[in-house]
Amino acid sequence: MSILEERLTAGTFVVTAELPAVDGGGLDAVRRHVDPLRPWVDAVNATDNTAAHAHASNVAVAIALLRLEVEPILQVVCRDKNRLALQADIMGGALHGVENVCCLTGDDVTAGDEPETRRVFDLDSPQLVQVATGLGQGRYVSGRTIEAPPHLFVGAVENPFTHPLPGRVDRAWKKARAGARFLQLQIGYHPERLGAFMVEATRSGLAARTAILPTICLLPGARGLRFMDERVPGISVPAGTIERVETSSDPREAAYDLALQQARHALDLPGVAGLHLVTFRRDDAVARLLTDLSIPPHAERLPPNAHSPALVHP
Amino acid sequence: MALLETVEHAVKGPIWDCRMCGQCVLHSTGMTCPMTCPKTLRNGPCGGVREDGNCEVVPTMRCVWLKAYDRKERLPLLPSWRRHFDDLRPPVDNRLKGTSSWRNLVTGRDRETPDGWPDAAPHVAEV
Ligand code: SF4
Numbered sequence: 016m017s018i019l020e021e022r023l024t025a026g027t028f029v030v031t032a033e034l035p036a037v038d039g040g041g042l043d044a045v046r047r048h049v050d051p052l053r054p055w056v057d058a059v060n061a062t063d064n065t066a067a068h069a070h071a072s073n074v075a076v077a078i079a080l081l082r083l084e085v086e087p088i089l090q091v092v093c094r095d096k097n098r099l100a101l102q103a104d105i106m107g108g109a110l111h112g113v114e115n116v117c118c119l120t121g122d123d124v125t126a127g128d129e130p131e132t133r134r135v136f137d138l139d140s141p142q143l144v145q146v147a148t149g150l151g152q153g154r155y156v157s158g159r160t161i162e163a164p165p166h167l168f169v170g171a172v173e174n175p176f177t178h179p180l181p182g183r184v185d186r187a188w189k190k191a192r193a194g195a196r197f198l199q200l201q202i203g204y205h206p207e208r209l210g211a212f213m214v215e216a217t218r219s220g221l222a223a224r225t226a227i228l229p230t231i232c233l234l235p236g237a238r239g240l241r242f243m244d245e246r247v248p249g250i251s252v253p254a255g256t257i258e259r260v261e262t263s264s265d266p267r268e269a270a271y272d273l274a275l276q277q278a279r280h281a282l283d284l285p286g287v288a289g290l291h292l293v294t295f296r297r298d299d300a301v302a303r304l305l306t307d308l309s310i311p312p313h314a315e316r317l318p319p320n321a322h323s324p325a326l327v328h329p
Numbered sequence: 330m331a332l333l334e335t336v337e338h339a340v341k342g343p344i345w346d347c348r349m350c351g352q353c354v355l356h357s358t359g360m361t362c363p364m365t366c367p368k369t370l371r372n373g374p375c376g377g378v379r380e381d382g383n384c385e386v387v388p389t390m391r392c393v394w395l396k397a398y399d400r401k402e403r404l405p406l407l408p409s410w411r412r413h414f415d416d417l418r419p420p421v422d423n424r425l426k427g428t429s430s431w432r433n434l435v436t437g438r439d440r441e442t443p444d445g446w447p448d449a450a451p452h453v454a455e456v
Contacts, residue, residue, distance in 0.1 A: 093368075098420060120375040123368065123386045134368065141372040142420050149445050156420070158444025174376030179398040185415050186373040193417055201376050248377030248385040 017114040018086045019058045020168040023197060023226040027318040029057040029289035030305065031088060031199065031228060034080070035296050036062060036070040045079045051298040054312040055305050057289075058086040058115060060199075064095055066247070067127025074104050077113045088170070089113050091147070092121030097137035098146065102155055105147055109165030117170045117199060118143040118190075122248050141189045144171050148194030170225070171195040175212030176203030177249045184215045187225070197226040199291040202243070204252040206280045213284040222286030229281040230291040233300045234270045237261035271300060278308055333429040351425030352439040357413035360404060361397035370394070371418040419446050 022029050032052050037044055049059060061076035077087035089108045091101055105116055120140040124132040138146060146156055151167035154160055171190040175183050187198055203209060209229060216222045234240060237260040244252035256273070263269035281287055290310075292301055310316070334349070341347035348364035354371065355362060363371045367386035374394030377385030384390045401414050419442045425433060433439035442448075 120368065120370065120377075122377060125386055126377075136368045136370065137423075138420050139368070139370040139372045140375075141417055145417060145447070149447075154445040156443050156445040172376065177376060177378045177380070178382050178392070179374065179378075179395055182373065182394075182398050189372060189415055189417055249375070249379075251380035 016166065017058070017168050019088065019115050020196070022057055022318070023288055025318040028310065028316055029226075029228070030055060030292065030310065030313065031058045031060065031289065032056045032292040032294060032301065033060045033062060034076065035294070036065055036068065037076055037079075038070055042079055042082065045076065046083055048298055049080065049083055049085050052301055053085065054314070055301050056292070057313050058088050060088045060090050060117065063090045063092045063119070063121070067094065067122045067124050067129070067132075069129070074108045074113075077108050078111050081112055086115070087113050088115040088117050090117045090119060091143065092119045093136050093138050093140060093143055094121035094124065094134055097135055098156055101138065101143060102146060102150060105150055105167070106161075106165070109150075109167065114166055115168045115170065116147050117172065117197075118147060118195070119172045126246075126248050140171055141186075141193050144169055144190050144195045145193040168196055169194050170197035170199065172201060173198050174201035174203070174249050176201060176205050176208050176251070180208060180211070183212055184219060184221060187216065188219070188221055191221055191225040195225050197228065197288070200227065200229045202230050202232045202250055202293060204240075204250070204256055206277065209281065210284055213286050217286035222288070226288035227286055228289045228291040229284075229287060230293060231274050231278045231281065231304070232293045232295070233274050233297045233304065234295055235297060236266040236270050239270070239295060271303075274300075275304060275307055278304065282308065333432055334427065337429045337431055349427050350421055351428040351430050351433055352422060353430035353434065354418055357416060357418070358397045361393055361400055363393060363397070366393040369421070371421065
């Protein structure tokens with residue numbers, strides 16, 4: 016059982032983080048990013064060509080994380096590969112001991128720097144969740160049996176911040192029924208939408224069945240907010256929020272305060288099993304953020320957490 | 330045999346912008362063809378829907394799945410169709426592209442899934 020699964024099942028508050036995309040620099044580049052995170056986070060996402068830009072592959076980075084003794088979460092997106100290749104990636108990671116798998120649709124190729132690429136989307140994300148769940152149960156899509164199948168902890172992403180807002184919990188349920196045991200939420204700047212999502216997720220029993228981790232994004236300043244608003248699919252930032260950071264005498268600090276406020280708000284909501292952090296290379300800010308939130312390093316966190324009950328087995 | 334395909338496309342093309350996937354799910358998607366989604370998603374909208382409700386990929390087009398949600402609420406659909414909206418639809422069988430979904434419906438071919446795909450689970454309405 017992965018550390019992530021163990022802790023979420025026990026009801027321990029978890030913190031996960033996204034590893035910035037890796038290109039050159041070898042294992043040292045990976046080490047530089049994970050070292051400041053190491054005491055604080057339970058598991059780290061190995062991303063899969065984020066924002067439709069090519070980088071070192073998800074599986075290779077997940078294995079690098081294992082070598083550095085950090086627990087990986089293998090992100091798998093539907094954009095670049097057909098179902099054969101997706102199954103091969105999950106099985107390939109599992110061969111090395113990668114158990115956590117997070118399934119995403121993926122930004123379209125038009126969001127990337129090679130928009131002329133052929134998009135694949137042979138599966139969609141709920142289908143990919145189902146396929147990954149099947150692999151953990153010992154069968155490929157074809158029905159071919161896997162001897163000694165890997166133990167997998169399958170999760171997904173949901174975006175509670177975009178339309179159709181009432182349909183987002185339904186879609187998260189669909190992923191849960193397909194086998195998703197955790198959900199990392201999309202970055203978002205409409206706290207009331209996150210609130211409505213968590214209330215409904217708790218009321219409907221979703222939050223007890225799949226551990227929900229809101230995402231907090233640590234940006235270096237207002238430029239990042241504007242970029243998100245204009246360029247990142249599915250993220251809109253209210254003009255007032257951007258302005259507040261932009262017109263502050265210390266935008267870097269104002270961006271940090273925004274993240275802190277968002278995290279405080281998320282922690283006050285029902286059904287929150289942990290936080291997912293996206294640092295945009297502000298890896299040092301993780302220690303500060305968690306300290307300000309009074310969340311201790313992972314070794315000192317004990318179950319059960321005050322926010323969410325232990326994860327129920329489906 | 331090609332006649333059936335021609336007729337089906339002639340009827341469904343203009344109304345639903347039918348892409349002839351050969352495994353029609355219109356009844357369970359608020360009569361909105363998911364194959365017109367640029368990502369061909371069959372299980373609901375991606376996370377990239379724009380704030381104005383338009384598509385991540387084609388900014389001038391309303392998200393196909395947003396239309397589906399609206400129509401599911403508005404159209405006089407059979408209750409069973411509405412219930413199937415949140416079903417997990419299986420991956421597309423790419424061999425059926427260009428064939429008549431009408432024939433595939435009658436023969437049951439459109440409901441065949443690979444052995445590793447769980448049988449159409451009865452939809453449990455937990456929500
Ligand atoms: S925004 Fe809607 S139509 Fe566009 S790719 Fe996403 S789900 Fe498909």
